[in-house]
Amino acid sequence: MPSVHLMQSARIHRHGDPSVIRVDDVPVPVPGSGEVLIRVEANSFNPTETALRSGFLAELFPVELPYALGWDVAGTVDGDPVIGWLDGGAASEFAVAPADRLVAAPTTIPLAEAAALPLAGLTAWQTVEDITAGERVLVNGAGGGIGGFAVQLAKHAGAHVIATASARSAEAVRGYGADEIIDYRTTPLDAAGPVDVVINLVPVASETLFPLLDKGGRVISATTPVPADGRHVLARNDPAQLAELVRLVDQGVLRVGVTGSHPLTGLAEVHRASEAGLVHGKVVIRPASPR
């Protein structure tokens, strides 16, 4: 009988609180047609995964159980460093993916940190893509994983960026280039004055955002649904755009901030911390060295 190689994979067998996350020994996946095997260097955590784990998303994104967690991946394919956004399974020692979902990793930052880029970077890109030079842009939720990229991409587009961030994230957000920072814990949002665009990355009621706009301004939200005169973003997995983000990283335009690194066995704790509002910025999850 051929020997089966095992690996560790963080999976859920049912929906529920973070204790449903188990690190299982499972066979190393075998790539199908058009797929490749990735030796995972890191996965990055996205808070939406807590909603998938809990079952809150079960209607919108039904998954087959057991489900291997982890959407963002950085790793190597035949020794070549790659990153990508997978449908799951990145919180594992190995993962498979369609080859055309993956792009060459940035060469100027550590591979594990590059795991922070795909989902948050693409969501930020697709949120700010119609911003033009000179616009006053309020990034609400700049302290989060998407927010850090959104501030930088809006600045790169030539916008004047006002960012909401609490004390723990203010320095990082300033480092990303925000021109003004509003501490949302102490200061009302209208301190920003009228703005041309609100980029909303926080689950607040959209009625609170429209009064912040100057005449003709627009609300772009990656969270709360917005009325027809706003734009709601549901991020798309777009490898060509991801390659553009990698180019910006390697040009020194886009910084990838990582605020923490945890082993696979710490993933349940990261979910707990995220649900308690204790995670800020991007954290990466690293499997043990593959056997």
Ligand SMILES: NC(=O)c1ccc[n+]([C@@H]2O[C@H](COP(=O)([O-])OP(=O)(O)OC[C@H]3O[C@@H](n4cnc5c(N)ncnc54)[C@H](OP(=O)(O)O)[C@@H]3O)[C@@H](O)[C@H]2O)c1
């Ligand atoms: N539409 C899509 O396709 C899509 C894709 C991915 C994610 N999302 C959603 O987008 C949102 C942001 O994602 P993320 O990955 O950036 O989340 P995240 O990293 O977990 O963001 C957490 C940050 O939100 C900030 N925050 C919390 N309450 C706030 C408030 N009232 N005002 C301003 N900032 C506040 C905090 O900043 P401080 O550190 O400054 O306190 C915190 O660091 C999530 O709701 C996520 O589910 C949507």
